[in-house]
Amino acid sequence: MTVxxxxxxxxxxxxxxxxxxxxxxxxxxxxxxxxxxxxxxxEAAAWWNGTGATRRDGRVRVLVSAANSAAYVAAYAGILDAGAVPFLIDPALGGDEFSSVVESCGIDVVLHDRDLPATARPGARTELGGFRLTEVAGGPRPQLLAGTEVCRFTSGTSGTPNCIEFSGTAVRNAAVAWKEATALEPADRVLCFAGLFNGLAYNTSLLASILAGACLWLPSGLPSAGHVTRFLRELAPTRLVGFPALYEALLRKEGEVPELAGVRVALSSAAPLSEQTAQDLLRRHGLAVSNYYGIAEAGPLTFDPAPTPEGGLGLPLPGVRFRLDDGEIKVRSESMGSRYLNVPGAFERKVGADGFYATADEGFFDDQGSLHLRGRVGKALNIAGRKLDGEEIRRVVLDAGCADAVVFADRKNNGDPVLVAVVAGAGAPDERALRSWCHARLAAHKVPERFVRVEAIPRTSLGKLRMAAVQELFHEAIATSPAR
Structure with a gap:
């Protein structure tokens, strides 16, 4: 029996x-x-024994690609009970990303609640527990570590998601630390709108709730203001878990939301919750949101039991140690992943001899010991020897009426660097107007040389930027635009 x-x-x-x-x-x-x-x-073990999946190395690899549900939790527990290894993935992944994961991780079986991408190569199929189980032909089979019990993935913002191996002890430690630090109790009702494949839900809501004997509610559908309010009214949850889009939706709802009065802990993570949004939630609804800090590779790391809009990301959880090296946040936790299964050596290069993981985030601790983020290490844009703050330029572009924008450095055909902006939104001005707007507010060397307008900025289901896809859209646009 595993941990x-x-x-x-x-x-x-x-x-x-x-x-x-x-x-x-x-x-x-x-x-x-x-x-x-x-x-x-x-039933699953009997089925995949018949397909021959267990003959590879004894531990069947099950890619779980499904929306949140009570049945998901039962299937997850069943996979572990059968001695197989669940690989929890975002069901919204595109076909190429899905196939890349199957190939690079040596997946045997996919548990899914929707049709597989056209790029999949399905084999034998069955139905079980409200899901479909489909045998797939994975690629070369990288060996799992002996202690690995669960695999989860990075968000894939710059390409194929990295598969993180976790020992059962690490997963248990994350849940215990969260339960204790946040005083999760049997009387708690946790309303979770984040996907269980993501650390926000996996580390704060799944095993932690089971350990505490609390009730975990898993609604389906997008977290629109009406949808969230209905569940708040019907369930009277004591904890609310979701990404910033959930809280922004609540602010778009006219009038008060009295159902929020019973929420003692509200959690947000992944993409940052803006200070203005946090202030508006507190002012309009009396809701204080904990925008805690956690990373896929190291688990949940901080929590603030009394959050304020400007108060940072909270104090270290039990078993978590931080260190700052020239502003870069390095962390060591008892819930750390072991390595990337499908990218040999990449994880190890981020971990020092002392066991501290280099996050590539920059930050500081205030006088109360709360963590604050400044940005990402090495993200300054270098154009002709000048270092530029892409976020500063992005804010100016957004103020021009763009719904979303990305500013980055690219290369011209002759190899010279060029500052570019990709913008989206029905109200986005044309290139000439954007350039004029930026010239009026920025130094000349900070004004993007090229502006490209797209229907939408590619992002993951968590709201994180898919930079490789943005760059591809940019190159497609300039390839088809008139020569300048």
Missing amino acids: LDQVLTEHFARHRDAALVADTRGVLTGAELAGAAGRFAA
Whole structure:
């Protein structure tokens, strides 16, 4: 029995009569989760034994590509119970990214609730636990570490997502630290709009809630203001978990949202929640949001039990140690991943001999010990020997009426660097107007030489920029535009 299988078995029994996981289709108690997981494990193992998937190296690799649901949690527990390894991935991944993950990680089976991308090469299929199981032909099979029990992925903002191997001990440590630091209790009702594949939900809501005996609610659908308000009204949650888009949607709703009064802890992560948004939420709704700090490779790292809009990202969680090297945040945690399965050596290069992981984030700690971020290491743009702040230029471009924008350095055909901006939004001015606007507000050397307008800036489902896709759109646009 693995660490996580043992932990789940123990706590399903401990909270056998408590409602642990729920969605719009029903509620599962600890006893019901244990039963559903056991049935899934037995039937899944019988099926993939028949397909031959277990003959590769004994541990079947199951790529879980599905939306949040109580059945997802039961299947996750069942995969672990069957001795297989779940690989939790964003179900919104594009076909090329999906196929790259299957190939580079040696995936055997996909558990999914929607059609597979056209790029998949499906084999045998069955249905189980409300999902489809499909055998796939993975590529060369990199060896998993002996202690690996779960794999999760980076957001893939600059290409194929990196597959992070986690030991069961690391996952358990993250959940225990979060439960203790945030005082998660059996009486808590956690309303989680973040995908369980993402650290925001995985580390703060899944195992932590089961350990505490709290009820985890997993609604489906986009977190529009009306959708969120309806669940707030019906469930009266004590904790709300979501990305900044959820909180921004609440601000777009006219009038008060009295249902927020019972929320004791509101969590946001991934893309930054702006200070202005945090101030408006506190002023209009009395909602203080903890914009905590966590990274995929090292787990949850900070928490602020009494957040303020300008108060930073909170204090270190138990078992977390920080160090600043010339402003760069380095961290060591008891919930750290082991390595990248599909990118040999890349993870190890980020970890020093002392075990501290280099995050590439810049930051500082205030007098109260709360962490604040400044930006990313090495993200200054260098154009003709001048270092520019791309975020400063982006803010000016956005103020011109663009809904979204990215500013970055590219190369001309002759190899010279060029400052460019890709903008989106129905209200975005044309190139001439944008250039004039920027000239009136920035030094001449800070004005982008090229502006390209697109329908939408490519982002992940978490709101993170997909830089490789942005650059591709830019190159396509200039290739088809009239010569200048």
